[in-house]
Amino acid sequence: MAGIVQFENVGLRYGTGAETLSDLSFSLAQGGFYFLTGPSGAGKTSLLKMLYLAQRPSRGSIRLFGEDVVQLRRTRLPGFRRRIGMVFQDFRLIPHLSAFDNIALPLRIAGVDERDLVTPVREMLAWVGLADRASARPPTLSGGEQQRVAIARAVIGRPEMLVADEPTGNVDPEMAARLLHLFDALNTLGTTIIVATHDIHLLSRVASANVMRLDRGQLQDPTGALRYPPRPDFGQEARP
Amino acid sequence: MMMFGASKADRRLLPEGRLAGPMPWVIAIMMFLTALAAAGGLAMESAAARLGADLGRQVTVQIVLADPAKRDQEADAARQLLARQQGVTEVRRIGNDEMQALLRPWLGDAGLERDLPLPAMIDVSLSRAGRDRLGAITNALRTAAPHARLDDHASWLAPLVSLIRALGLLAGGIVALMVGATAAAVVLAARTALNTHRQTIDVMHLMGATDVQIARLFQRRIALDALFGGVLGLVGAVGVILLLGERMREIGSELVGSIALPWTAWIVLLALPLLAGVLALTVARITVQRALGRTL
Ligand SMILES: Nc1ncnc2c1ncn2[C@@H]1O[C@H](COP(=O)(O)OP(=O)(O)O)[C@@H](O)[C@H]1O
Ligand SMILES: [Mg+2]
Numbered sequence: 001m002a003g004i005v006q007f008e009n010v011g012l013r014y015g016t017g018a019e020t021l022s023d024l025s026f027s028l029a030q031g032g033f034y035f036l037t038g039p040s041g042a043g044k045t046s047l048l049k050m051l052y053l054a055q056r057p058s059r060g061s062i063r064l065f066g067e068d069v070v071q072l073r074r075t076r077l078p079g080f081r082r083r084i085g086m087v088f089q090d091f092r093l094i095p096h097l098s099a100f101d102n103i104a105l106p107l108r109i110a111g112v113d114e115r116d117l118v119t120p121v122r123e124m125l126a127w128v129g130l131a132d133r134a135s136a137r138p139p140t141l142s143g144g145e146q147q148r149v150a151i152a153r154a155v156i157g158r159p160e161m162l163v164a165d166e167p168t169g170n171v172d173p174e175m176a177a178r179l180l181h182l183f184d185a186l187n188t189l190g191t192t193i194i195v196a197t198h199d200i201h202l203l204s205r206v207a208s209a210n211v212m213r214l215d216r217g218q219l220q221d222p223t224g225a226l227r228y229p230p231r232p233d234f235g236q237e238a239r240p
Numbered sequence: 241m242m243m244f245g246a247s248k249a250d251r252r253l254l255p256e257g258r259l260a261g262p263m264p265w266v267i268a269i270m271m272f273l274t275a276l277a278a279a280g281g282l283a284m285e286s287a288a289a290r291l292g293a294d295l296g297r298q299v300t301v302q303i304v305l306a307d308p309a310k311r312d313q314e315a316d317a318a319r320q321l322l323a324r325q326q327g328v329t330e331v332r333r334i335g336n337d338e339m340q341a342l343l344r345p346w347l348g349d350a351g352l353e354r355d356l357p358l359p360a361m362i363d364v365s366l367s368r369a370g371r372d373r374l375g376a377i378t379n380a381l382r383t384a385a386p387h388a389r390l391d392d393h394a395s396w397l398a399p400l401v402s403l404i405r406a407l408g409l410l411a412g413g414i415v416a417l418m419v420g421a422t423a424a425a426v427v428l429a430a431r432t433a434l435n436t437h438r439q440t441i442d443v444m445h446l447m448g449a450t451d452v453q454i455a456r457l458f459q460r461r462i463a464l465d466a467l468f469g470g471v472l473g474l475v476g477a478v479g480v481i482l483l484l485g486e487r488m489r490e491i492g493s494e495l496v497g498s499i500a501l502p503w504t505a506w507i508v509l510l511a512l513p514l515l516a517g518v519l520a521l522t523v524a525r526i527t528v529q530r531a532l533g534r535t536l
Pocket of ligand 2: 089
């Protein structure tokens with residue numbers, strides 16, 4: 001299977017200090033489900049930022065959907081970003097827009113007709129259990145509800161790749177299970193999923209998932225050796 | 241308005257309503273001053289054009305002789321000679337009654353009753369060609385009427401016209417400065433708006449919004465704000481202009497009266513707020529796109 005993401009000797013340095021991430025080389029298979037774990041401060045968010053094109057690496061090469069994105073011209077970035085769904089660790093909902101409008105945002109940016117977006121947005125609201133909060137603004141929602149709006153917004157556009165940063169950090173275990181089930185369903189439809197989490201209990205929830213572990217800026221066995229629970233054939237997929 | 245370009249859907253991306261901040265009011269004040277300067281400049285320009293067109297087309301011939309008979313004789317000779325000259329379109333002797341009427345306010349009836357030796361005066365209108373051969377006409381006049389003195393209106397109108405022209409240029413300069421200041425106000429407003437909505441813009445960017453899409457959100461609002469300020473300022477300025485016009489008409493002087501606004505000037509004034517809107521639109525778009533160009 002073709003790699004949807006390929007990192008080669010990627011390093012990231014903020015300012016002049018030591019490298020936050022060093023020597024990352026790995027390949028993610030299209031249609032795969034990946035967990036990215038590691039202690040807080042390990043660099044999970046930093047890695048995801050490079051994945052969703054919010055941060056350029058200091059060195060190395062990143063290929064996304066088969067193209068080198070490090071040297072990509074600015075004008076071509078929007079086209080790539082529209083193929084990626086993102087759940088930010090801090091949600092980044094737009095406070096003055098209703099839950100409905102927040103979820104509709106990616107569709108509006110992509111130029112979807114107003115008439116064509118009402119049904120999908122309503123369905124998505126129902127799927128994350130917020131059908132009755134459509135017109136609520138984020139500041140009036142609980143942390144968990146905001147998180148669900150953020151997830152709905154990330155998946156509404158049926159992205160080819162979904163990048164989620166601690167997407168279950170603010171919800172109870174039951175809701176966490178439901179959200180993971182949503183990701184799994186999306187994965188079955190072909191979306192590549194990358195979920196960063198420091199919650200190791202989550203890892204056992206998706207049977208087919210690969211696990212990558214970041215520690216002090218280094219990636220440990222990016223090919224699935226740390227699968228949870230380990231599988232006899234680990235490391236055979238996702239290798240370049 | 242389509243020219244401010246943002247679909248209804250786009251408009252839902254930022255909170256509705258005017259942008260906060262003083263920009264509309266700053267633009268209103270600047271539009272007020274700009275409209276006054278522009279009106280002044282345009283009035284000066286049209287007055288200068290009108291005076292310039294008359295400039296030197298009028299000359300007056302005076303014959304100063306104590307002896308009334310000789311005076312009349314030279315006056316007739318001068319009149320006949322002038323009437324025959326090429327380029328002279330009209331010759332008219334100012335009658336005694338008319339002269340006395342002109343002088344009465346200064347001398348009074350008593351002053352006029354005495355046998356005051358008034359000069360004979362002849363108004364002469366020239367064509368453009370006549371103006372060019374004024375020297376030849378003067379020479380011919382000197383032989384026909386040795387005591388005739390020719391008074392060229394151009395000699396005292398010319399400095400006035402050049403003063404008026406200079407004032408008109410000054411007004412034009414002020415308008416240009418105001419355009420610059422308005423653009424600067426828009427740049428500041430656009431930057432403030434960008435900072436206020438930084439988070440929204442970042443999120444939209446990461447979801448694949450293009451710079452053009454984001455710029456559209458801002459340029460429309462800023463242009464509408466500028467249009468609002470512009471209309472407000474213009475209304476104030478037009479009020480002042482109408483009031484001033486009223487006062488000038490009361491003075492009733494011919495010179496002041498020639499300072500009037502032609503209808504073309506009114507069109508220019510009414511177009512000013514629209515121009516402010518378009519200027520704001522363009523400046524806002526450039527500012528936003530340049531700011532976004534510095535981000536990833
Ligand atoms: N924008 C930034 N500027 C400077 N340092 C940063 C920035 N973002 C993250 N870091 C640093 O990089 C390291 C990794 O952070 P992060 O990627 O957020 O880790 P994680 O998501 O695994 O908790 C931390 O030490 C953090 O302080
Ligand atoms: Mg993080």
